[in-house]
Amino acid sequence: MTDEEIDKVLQKASGAATPVEPATLKRVADSLHSSLRPVRPLPPTWVLTTGLAVICAVVAVATAARAGFYGIEKMSLEESVLILSALAILVWVAGTQFVRQLIPASRQPLTVGAFVTISSAALLGVFALLFRDYHTEHFISAGIACLLTGMLVATPAALLSWLLLRRGFAVNPVAAGLVGGVLAGLSGVMMLELHCANFQALHILVWHTAVVPVCAAAGSLVGWALRRRSTPA
Amino acid sequence: MARYQAGDFAAVTALVECIGPQLHRFFMAQSVSRSDADDLLQDTWLRIHRVRHTYRPGEPVLPWFYAIARRVRIDHYRRASRTTTRERRLEDVPDVAAVLPPEEAQSEDLEVLLAPLPHSQREVLLMMKVAGMSLEDIARATACSVGSVKQKVHRAYKTLRDSMNAIGGKKGSSRGQP
Numbered sequence: 001m002t003d004e005e006i007d008k009v010l011q012k013a014s015g016a017a018t019p020v021e022p023a024t025l026k027r028v029a030d031s032l033h034s035s036l037r038p039v040r041p042l043p044p045t046w047v048l049t050t051g052l053a054v055i056c057a058v059v060a061v062a063t064a065a066r067a068g069f070y071g072i073e074k075m076s077l078e079e080s081v082l083i084l085s086a087l088a089i090l091v092w093v094a095g096t097q098f099v100r101q102l103i104p105a106s107r108q109p110l111t112v113g114a115f116v117t118i119s120s121a122a123l124l125g126v127f128a129l130l131f132r133d134y135h136t137e138h139f140i141s142a143g144i145a146c147l148l149t150g151m152l153v154a155t156p157a158a159l160l161s162w163l164l165l166r167r168g169f170a171v172n173p174v175a176a177g178l179v180g181g182v183l184a185g186l187s188g189v190m191m192l193e194l195h196c197a198n199f200q201a202l203h204i205l206v207w208h209t210a211v212v213p214v215c216a217a218a219g220s221l222v223g224w225a226l227r228r229r230s231t232p233a
Numbered sequence: 234m235a236r237y238q239a240g241d242f243a244a245v246t247a248l249v250e251c252i253g254p255q256l257h258r259f260f261m262a263q264s265v266s267r268s269d270a271d272d273l274l275q276d277t278w279l280r281i282h283r284v285r286h287t288y289r290p291g292e293p294v295l296p297w298f299y300a301i302a303r304r305v306r307i308d309h310y311r312r313a314s315r316t317t318t319r320e321r322r323l324e325d326v327p328d329v330a331a332v333l334p335p336e337e338a339q340s341e342d343l344e345v346l347l348a349p350l351p352h353s354q355r356e357v358l359l360m361m362k363v364a365g366m367s368l369e370d371i372a373r374a375t376a377c378s379v380g381s382v383k384q385k386v387h388r389a390y391k392t393l394r395d396s397m398n399a400i401g402g403k404k405g406s407s408r409g410q411p
Binding site for chain 2 (some may be wrong): 001006007009011013020021026027031032033036037038039040041042104105107108109111167175189230233
């Protein structure tokens with residue numbers, strides 16, 4: 001059997017399908033009429049993405065200002081420019097992806113898994129390029145402190161981002177949570193780069209980068225919980 | 234759609250009459266009963282109504298409708314499977330797989346024809362053949378890449394070809410018997 005013959009069979013079958021009752025359609029239309037009022041469409045993606053980028057930057061800078069800009073003060077100009085530009089690009093991409101997750105039928109050029117992997121790999125690449133001091137001291141204790149700080153900073157960034165996009169609708173809440181987690185995690189990493197003066201390569205490669213996947217996992221968990229709550233058995 | 238967002242009553246009726254039958258067929262072909270399809274249609278429109286501000290004028294409208302319909306169907310499936318699990322735990326009823334006998338596949342019903350396909354391939358084929366959507370639109374509705382949609386369509390055709398050839402062979406051999 002050829003593809004054309006399959007097409008014909010499918011066309012015939014689809015034409016022969018029992019039509020929906022007009023009464024059902026009328027009932028649906030009537031139920032919508034009762035609550036019909038004008039609505040304002042969401043702003044363009046770039047406007048929302050700019051809002052998200054501003055939130056991430058403000059949260060990171062505000063918390064770093066409170067804790068001290070020790071990290072950025074210790075860095076050379078080239079290092080700080082390279083790190084901050086890489087973070088700015090990643091925040092922009094993550095923001096765009098997050099907005100797309102909250103608008104049904106948006107283009108998704110990357111799967112969420114690939115997006116998390118690429119974001120983490122990009123951070124690892126930049127950090128590996130700049131930090132070469134491979135001796136370690138207080139690896140676990142200092143690392144956990146940085147990871148927790150990054151996650152703490154990510155929390156308000158995530159909440160404010162959600163507030164900005166609260167009118168959106170996530171077709172896949174788990175994927176949306178994951179991407180939102182990456183965005184918030186990047187805010188946490190930004191704060192750590194501004195604040196943390198520990199330039200040991202392994203510390204930065206492992207613990208600073210880990211903020212992104214850990215926040216992504218936390219975000220997907222929140223998305224899963226929200227989806228479960230919205231579909232009670 | 235822009236008129237619907239502006240609160241035009243006539244636009245709602247026109248949209249429901251135009252898109253409603255397509256969505257109903259989409260649900261019917263996913264192996265749900267007629268009453269379930271009616272409920273899913275109602276749920277989908279309520280969801281569409283609640284999030285109608287997320288549609289942006291100028292964007293393709295069918296993928297937007299199908300993305301929401303797909304989400305409603307997945308929610309329905311999850312809810313149903315969770316309920317089934319609980320009922321099974323309580324009543325200890327054995328689960329019987331709903332496998333169609335090959336003879337039934339001779340029927341010309343779309344649901345029966347598409348029964349051998351997994352859900353992901355079935356919905357892609359439905360969007361393509363019933364709703365007449367392009368690969369790009371299907372990719373938007375299913376939140377995946379065009380390449381992935383092409384692959385699903387290719388696999389769906391292969392499965393259908395195999396299943397229809399098998400039925401044809403069976404028919405031929407049964408005719409040959411005295």
